[in-house]
Amino acid sequence: MANFRYFRGFATAAALVALTGAGSVAYGQVATHAPAHGTAAIPGTTLSLDELYQTKSLIGTTPEGYAWSADGSQLLFLWNDEGYSFRDVWSYSVKTGKKTRLTFAGRDAKPEAEQRGISQVVVLNKGHIAYVLNGQLNIRAANGDVTKVETDKKAVRRLAVSPDGKQLSFISGAPVDPRNRVTMGGVLWVRDVAAKADQAARRIAGDDDPKVYVDDYHWADDSRSIAFQQADDRLMPERDILYYAKGEAQNNRVIRAFPGEETTKAQIGVVDLASGRTRFFERPNAKDPIWNYGLSHDGKRLFVSGSDMEAKEHSIYVYDVATAARETFYQLREDKHLRPDWQVAWAPGDDGLIILTDRDGWLHLYHQPTAQAKPRQITSGPWEIASFSVDTARRQLYFTANESYLSERQIYRIPVAGGKMERISAPKPGTHEPVFSPQFKHVADFFTNDSTPAELFLIDTAKPGSAVQVTKSPQPAFYQQTWANIGYVEFPSHVDGVNLVGRLSLPANYDPAKRYPLIVGSVYSDSVQNQWGGRRAHPTWGLDQYFTAQGYIVLNVNVRGSWGQGRDHNQTQLHSYGETDINDLESGVRYLVAQNYVDPKRVGIWGSSYGGLMTIMSLSKKPGVYAAGIAGAPATNVWHAFPAQMWIMGPPDGPDMPARYEAQSALYQSGGIRDPLMIIHGTRDPVVLYSDTVALTEKMIAREQRFELVTLPGGNHGWDNEGLVQTRFAFKKMVDFFDRTVKNRK
Template sequence: MNKVGLFRSVGVALALALSSTAASAQDRPAPHAPVHGGAKVAGTSLSIDELYRTKSLIGTTPEGYSWAADGDTVLFLWNDEGYSFRDIWSYSVRTGKKTRLTFLGRDSKPEAEQKGIAQAVALDRGRVAFTLGGQLHIREANGTVTPVETDKQAVRKLAVSPDGTRLAFISGNPVDTRNRVTLGGVLWVRDVTAKGGNAARRVAGDDDPKVYIGDFQWSADGKAIAFEQSDDRAMPERDIYYYAKGGLQNNRVIRAFPGDETTKATVGVVTLASGDVRFFERPNAKDHIWDYGLSNDGKRLFVSGSDMEAKEHSIYVFDVASGTRETFYQLREAKHLRPDWKVAWAPRDDGLIILTDRDGWLHLYHQRAAGEAPRQITSGRWEIESFAVDGKRGQLYFTANESYIPDRQLYRVPVAGGAIERLSGAAAGTHQPVYSPDFRHIADWYSNDTTPPELFLIDTAKPGKAVQVTKSPQPEFYTQTWANIGYVEFPSHVDGTNLVARLSLPANYDPAKRYPVIVGSVYSDAVRNQWGGRRAHPTWGLDQYFVAQGYIVLNVNIRGSWGQGRDHNQTQYQSYGETDINDLESGVRYLVEKGYADPRRIGIWGSSYGGLMTIMSLAKKPGVYAAGIAGAPATNVWHAYPSQMWIMGPPDGADMPARYEAQSALYQAKGIKDALMIIHGTRDPVVLYSDTIALIEGMIQREQMFELVTLPGANHAWASDNLPQARFAFKKMVDFFDRNVKNRE
């Protein structure tokens, strides 16, 4: 079989996928045929500036789905013209009508409010509460918009009580007089019928901005609220000095390194009638909290958490009235990496539904009583990402990659067990659901490799059928030729483990040619069947540009990624810059062996952890890559977040400091011989710019060549700060790869 046949044999045309039955693992991907007539072209003819412009070519993603209590109307945030400011829209399930509710984008100040409205929730009689610029507003049924609670800042996390009578929200502390590095978080409750003014009542929260409420949940009867409170007072503050805007700036942050004091987290419950607050302590308050929730009768509270290294999963159940604690569930796995556990109360409060990988794959279990062996509900060599409980009908709704590793499809299964039912139809792609209160409908964020995200409505009584609510791309989007995207599988060249990769080919791909290749952006969880691959990074246009210029782009699902089971990712334990970069090299070897790639013209790039892998790859595998670009590279794991200890281990033991130095590019850079560019923002609080300086100081002393692109005042997500900065950085990347990879002599 020739290499085109090999690639296309794992795919099927999108039109066929939409009309076929559920796809198997061999029914990947959905290659995109050129829209132009005549000879095929490489890809889009657009420049970086045209791909990344103020009026987005791919449109503005509909976000922030929120259902009204009656389940008839869903609110969402969108801009139908492709601008970044999102106004409020509604869609009626009953009438099928889509309506724009606010028009604030016309009067917005793009620099201050470029993302528009942050959240909207339905109140009574057609009224809507929403946040804009950190301030709470009410839209009346007649369209009038009034700012309320004007004495509060950083308002967020709006949630209406189940009975529809009260609105709860978090805000920053009313006055931040101590110039602290955080605004804190205080919990407020406001009657939905209140007209204007500052009518909210403070129900929980501390005056110290380092003690803050980050999240909360209403009880089923609306009489109490459970909340998570964090205490950062023991954590160190760090000054990040940098020059920008003509002078010295300081980004002061609360920031712990491995071994430092960390956040102390606890769950509390406030009874609204009395104002009484009770906190529920766990054996170790420094352990992570991953889930918590009140039972439907309000009498019990579960708290799901783990140790700092995510090796021991514990669920405690408390009696709300007395505070008595019992250990409901506990499981320790010495090499466990990912805290993907999720927990919820079973229907009728009959124990807990637990998402856990105790059999090696993330599946659903029902445990009725403390210490009881959990009963497995789903099983198979695939994984569940999230779930929701329909208590009235005894059903569990969930997203999973049962169809294929890069997919996230929608399913349901009875709590009692049995066959799972797919709700999302036959087309491949990624679904992110928001369920109506009665579970009769799903507001579905859907995208695939050839389709930018849109809002769809699914009637759960009619599985496989959906109504498209939004159409976001601009007309020019449909006139372009985009990359031909598919998936390939290959064994690790080190241990034979099966690996999956997303492969983007030019539309005029010629099997007789060997192409330059860009591996990246490299990261964990980098293989997703959705527009651009990784939702968190705006590199869709950069990838398309590279392909149009005659590159192949490869993304590998490295070890440590979600979706292929616990054994698959456990080999990443204490192995930053080792197992992961071997997986990337396996992808390169596969492309060379099958005739896709010119082995002399391979580039690699990634940001943050991807920057670590890029530098480690150049250092440990000279000659495999002609060049690499490391964005905001995490070169020193001594300065990682403490939570990263679930991979790199604690900063103690007989094998220290050698273990941390082995996982830090800062200490491994001596082997770099190939071309390297580093892109880093000076304000970055996640990966310190000073670590990049430490790296390049060593390279200068060793007379190793590199290029440094400094972005003054840029944050960690340097490609998302603003369009001019993103375009500048992307153009620097294109020039670097063209010089050192594509046009290499």
């Protein structure tokens, strides 16, 4: 029988004992029990959607953009202590524990404008800092005076200070959205930190053609050279996305490839700053994606980690920087591989590479000292690592992993030589995103869990388990509400018996004698994580809380293809959009019905993008399982997906085409829809084309199938995260639809 894992942050230890019927349980520990905890009389939050989503955010403004000083004594971050969206620069002193606001640009911002504010900050010398506001580079002196510099440059981004602290680098040109490859240029510049305001930066890399641009870069340890990634979109197709907004015709012209078409050509170059000479390093196929790259500590070698377009073969090449001679350092092919989660870094002393790979079936760390040598495994177990950093001085590896439970992201360390793994983060369930100080003495920790919106904590690595809270973001009214009861259920797939995990949100006054209406969603991969709001990519925390307060249960399922449960778990998703994944969702519904949580006649499902594909496929292939569904920006036609989706879809050629792509496309599989469907889509969307939604609705009209279409004029792919007015409008539409078709269904 499956377990319900209880992480209720507001409960006391005594309450946990009462709920579980077990022995004493300390705060933050996991207890397992049947969910018979319906004695609470409180109904949950009483807030409306308008109150949940307001300009002055109830949950506060997340602290972001962490940047350490070179000596690790000062931490800068971007935050707003009043809950508005505009972020200013704040400083935290490790020695004194004092938090100080350094900029006040937000004073002149109108709260209703929903401006993000300062986008990045770095620490210079002598008390100076550099930051970017509205794409403009600014320098703040120790006395608080602010000077705009490089005023002829637009869209400044990716600030970095050289290791010797003498130079400031940045990219300028219109930003490149990684999901919408609108290429408007990207030039790499270097500016002397001691330069006067009217002294211009030196152009280091980049092209006059806006379709050839610098994507990313890294400083060499000796500050004498920079490795950078240059992208070339000149062969990629351009597409016109025509739509109406603001009372007239509009055109969003984008560079956008479909599977099988020309993609970005990527190169790694190294530029010597003294001479200005650049050397590029060729790969066997320049159109294959690059996942990461890095110079050795002595600057003499360069690794480039990449794969084929389908992410089936992972290759790491190592180059001699002086001659560009290439050797194949590591290569592994897995024909069923789906996820390019690989990461690579130089080992301490340039003793080969540290590689994060799932070669044993789980994402773990390996040390490979020389080319073609057998990698030595450092970590192991039925759990996975999400990211890692190398402490070269102490020959240690820091990493985040779900060793404690699937939904967790805890911080650990282990010697490069192997040995005992030590947990660094505090013994409290949740999600950690660390930024380490230069000497690895402290961690700037972005922490959140199911009951706690994200905050900045400081961890002393010499005192594992310690944590000092730096920010307090939620507004006072947040603590006056009763939020949903969130935990985790495990159940077998009804198709093949594979263990599945779900994140379950129950009403605060859950009554085990009742059967509740259920909302499955928002459905997506990687949707089961112990953090406030579940999936942070969408602002659905308030919508989910509203649903539970209105008497719904909300379920997210870690569908096949997701991170965290190993390669065997996710590989069954190969060529299986709208098949294995929707079976996993149905398994969650079946489990909750069997456990008497849910009324089987009142189940709704929703998701956006890939989640929209799963929603439409579920309604079509599983009539009667769901009373209704909502598909936001639904990816109905995989012929129009990004080429990267070939990880799962496979290439668009071969003897089984077009049948294979049509089998994975809701556009061709929607004939079975009998239950109510709502589609929400923005007309300017370059990721999932609005024209694909039109093609689907034409088919459904011809078949006289029921649906409702909510069109958002000028809306983009992130339709629920484009301003509070549109968010509230769309979410109210969703609530009304589910109340009519699910909750109040006769």
